[in-house]
Amino acid sequence: MKTMLASYRKIIVLTQDEAALSAEERAQANGVGQQLFHENQERVGKVDAALAQLVASPNPARFDALGTLLDYVESGEGLYDADRLAFRELMQSLLAQVAKDSSLPAIKLHKRISEDLDALAEIERNYEKEIRAVFGRFESRSIILKREKWESYVAYLKTLYQRERILKDYGFVAPYPARPEPQAPSTPAQAGVEEGEIFGKTLPRKTVVLTFDDGPHRRYSDEIAAILKQYNAPAIFFSVGRNIGAVDAQGKAKLNGGADVMRRLKQSGYVLANHSFSHAQLSKQTGDGLKAEILNTDTLLKAVDPQRSSLFRFPYGARNREGMQALEAARLTSVMWNIDSLDWADPVPSSIADRVLRTVDKEGRGIILFHDIHERTVKALPAILDRLVADGYQFAGWDGESFKVANATAPAPVQRSAATGYANSWAIVVGIDKYQKWPQLHYAVRDAEGVGQMLVQKFGFAPERVITLKNEAATRSGILAAFHDKLAHGNLQPNDRIFVFFAGHGATRKLSSGRDLGYIVPVDADPNNLATDAIPMTEIQNIAESLPAKHALFVMDACYSGLGLTRGAANASFLRDNAKRLGRQMLTAGGTDQLVSDGGPNGHSVFTWTLLQGLGGKADLNGDSLITGTELAAYVAPAVSSVSQQTPAFGSLPGSEGGEFVFELPEESEFLNTGTAQLSNDAIALNTKLDAQASAPAATVVVKDLQGFDTRITAPAVVPRSSRQQAQRANDQGLLLYKEKQYAQAEAQFTEALKLRPNFALAANNLGFVFYKQDKYAEAARWFENAVKMDPSRAIAYRNLGDAHARAGDKAKAKAAYKTYLELAPGGSGAGYAKEQMERL
Known part of the structure; x- marks a missing residue:
């Protein structure tokens, strides 16, 4: 490992101050540096294999041996913070090896390595930001951060190694600078x-x-x-x-x-x-x-x-x-x-x-x-x-x-998975309309389907990891098997997240102690045998605690009580800490004896419709493109209560360590066009009522826990954002407003996006389409033209431009725009439409 560190240091000495080197010197340094690097990769491979063999050994002294190795990484004499980054990938591999051993010494070692990796991440951030201050000790970590400046570290390395010596060791001697010669005429080599x-x-x-x-x-x-x-x-x-x-x-x-x-x-x-x-x-x-x-x-x-x-x-x-x-x-x-x-x-x-x-x-x-x-x-x-x-x-x-360059199509939404840190995303989605012995429902299956689609299409859940149970499949044994068998056999990992949605009947039973116990009702449950046929919330609690995932969020579109949840709270700087804490949270549609309000838009219950609106972006209360379980509850619970007789409840299940389930909103990339769907009138009417509740958010939001007591949720603090992020958010908000036919507000948001980012072709097109929808065709054409100037490969903007010119009566310009669209996207979904328009002109 000391030899690995020496090569790592030499590479830094070779490549630092690269801008000051001549092209020949850079080529030499890079060539030798890459040799050093690949020699080191072989060393890493051998050390990795040796450590894997050691971890798998039955020898009880293996933990002491690994502890000695960690002692060197954590506090080896003469090591700078930056030196420790040389061992980061090796430590990650060791963490994975140790995780296979379930003995108590291995668990303790796993915790120690995890804390070391957290410290290494902090070291990396330190050098990103050039922090001068010396931080205090972190008692939960084994690596004590010294916080040296990078320049100090490089200066120290130069006392150990010199670039010329390293190059010479690898067969390179830099010549004296040659006198400048007249530049030769351009040749194919210079052209590439x-x-x-x-x-x-x-x-x-x-x-x-x-x-x-x-x-x-x-x-x-x-x-x-x-x-x-x-x-x-x-x-x-x-x-x-x-x-x-x-x-x-x-x-x-x-x-x-x-x-x-x-x-x-x-x-x-x-x-x-x-x-x-x-x-x-x-x-x-x-x-x-x-x-x-x-x-x-x-x-x-x-x-x-x-x-x-x-x-x-x-x-x-x-x-x-x-x-x-x-x-x-x-x-x-x-x-x-x-x-x-x-x-x-x-x-x-x-x-x-x-x-x-x-x-x-x-x-x-x-x-x-x-x-x-x-x-x-x-x-x-x-x-x-x-x-x-x-x-x-x-x-x-x-x-x-x-x-x-291939003919460009609208880019897929950009998921910033690194921020939330989840490995895999799982979901169990249950919807029951056709009960065998309970009153029939009309919206539950549609609710489950809508939630499942949202998870896959917007948040990137893999379809094979979304377990869906509808009607006859949602028996008691089927629901429990989804947790105990399918998740277990699907290799659920400690860094995964699980989202559970249930839409169906819920029931509450008074126990002899006077405490209420809630149940979810499977399709095959008998009302007269609730205790044996239904699934009590105590069993849901046990399941939640037994799941090895990092975070789990249960959302129940059914009404009952009896969970005894702890209070949920937001942490303004939770992202870094959130990865360290288990999270087990639940959001329910209402309390005891309350009926779920069906009759929401698009075949959804009012609760699930509001949930979908929140996940669509409205529950991002602090504008950081992340929706936590707490934010979701802070949006959904007051909004549902304002338009129905339900009082949704929220809290953390026993066993939770305060972690938050996190949804990361993808950046919207849709170029508005005639094919963009907008909400129905009843959906817009309900959203108007929901937005009225959220129009003036308070510092704290009061919701019910499942015992009927008030719980205060602290709204997360507004986070600082770059101008590009602010522009993207303004565009995304504009899209939501456009779909609700709030054209003036949408126009303001797209305008704001362009103020923040003048070359934002997506916002330019979308602003143009807002004008188009209001029959302002000349204004629309100008913005579509701006969009194609910013991004000449964006086919859909040319189609929009053709529509605007056609509506404004400029047939020649309309034909030219449609022609360009067909050249860029001859097989596009709008090709037939563009050809038809050209024939009409």
Whole structure:
């Protein structure tokens, strides 16, 4: 581990002050740094394997041995805070290994490692913000944060290592600076092509290609692919062959678990490419060894994907003439890069993002080099993509012959899962209309379906993890089996969340002690055998405490009491602490003997309709794009009480440690158009009443607990937000208002979004469509024109522009706009409509 630390330090010395280095010096430093890095990766792999073997050993002394290792990481002599970041990914792997052991010493060790990882995250934030102050001791943590400045750390490293010495150790001696020579005329190499290689400098302006080297990684490759999918961004994964499998003496591929990752990448639409077999420096290889590095990985890629791409990237960018000839013989093309993230060297995600964005600004286009084997790359990527999208950059993919920007469609909502920290999201959704022995209901199944759709479509719950029970499937045994069998067999993890929704009958039974006990009523329950056929809330409590998930939220569209909940409260700075505390919360539709109010809009009960409106964004009371269980209750309970005879109740179940279930609102990306649905008149009427209750939120909201007592919920504090975040929220609020036909308010919100972010094409289009809906066609056309200037690839804005010109009577401009739309989206859902309009004109 000390050798690992030494290599980590050398990489920092090599790459710091990169802006002051010449291009040749940067190339040398990066080349040697990458060698150091890959040598270190092999060390990490060996240490990881040794630790896994130690943890699995029956030797009782293993815990003392691991404790000694943690002592070194936590308080080793001479270690700076920044040094400890060298061990972060190793510590995460060790945490996963220890979690497999359920003995008491292992549980204690797991807690210690978790606290160390929290401290490492704090160290990372420290260097992001350049905090000078020395913090006090954290008694709950084993690592005591010293809070040195990064400059002090680098200055210390320079007393240990010198860049020139490191380069010399790896065979490089920087020459004296040459005298400047007259600049040669532009050549194909300068334009981005050198002897058949691709550098990215000939891409169209504001176009980038995203590439990821050195994988596949069993965790980070999938996480990176998920982030890319949220931005509709294509990418190329240059994979190392030995991470996929091996090739036997007969030339036959034998795949390993990495091949499964590759198949998932391919199924998600990403391009698979060759990065050699062992990541050796191929410029020093010749003969059969050189060919094997290229061809063995090609064989493995073909076994994964017979249509694998023809792209190859030399490790470290180091190649020789023989290597280029070998590529040509194999019909492969060398792909280099002109924008290096240096994510293999830089331990701080925000620094990686800043470097990439500064280089992109300078280059204006190109191929970006990342690595899909680092957690820091996963953390940096959303910030990079967010800024590139905001600045109007397009992402090009490989179509088999060249890099091209696909016809853009509306991007998927961006989920910022890193903020809430959940691994997987689960749901059990129950709706019962057709009771066997209880009065029939009319809205419960529709309520369950609406909630299930919201979880999947808006909040990204995987459909296979949303367990839905309707009518005859919602028996007592079926409901309990969903908890005890399906969740257990689905590998529920401690970092997961569970949302439970029940729509059906509820009942309350008076016990001999005088206490009320609530029940949920399955489809097969007999009213005369409530105690045996229904599910008591005490059993729900036991289930909630037994679930290994981090947070659980139960929402019951039924009325009963008898839970004895503890008081719920919000914490203005809860996000960081929230990950450490279990949360078990419940929100119910009403109290004892209250009837659920059916007859809400779209076939929903009033309670569930209000719940859906809250999850749609109205329950984000402090504007941070997060809806906690407490915020949801603070919105739903007073709103439902104001329009019905119900008094919803909310609280934390016994066993909760104060954690909050969190929904993270995706950024709305819908370009308003003639196909955008708006609410029905009865829905708008009910929402108007609900909004009247929420129009002047108080500092605290009073709701009932399930014993009928008042509970005060403190409204969360308003959080500071960047201008881009404020613009996005204004746009999202505008969309909600548009769907409620509140055009003046929607116009104000879209205008606010454009004040905050002048190049916001989405808000420009949406503002134009608000004018269009009010028959202000000239004003609408101007904003649609602004939208296409900001984002020329946005097909739907051209269709809107055609509609506005057509309504204003300008047939020539309308035809031109429709024509452009058809060129951008010939197979789009509005293609038939556009052709029909052109024929009419």
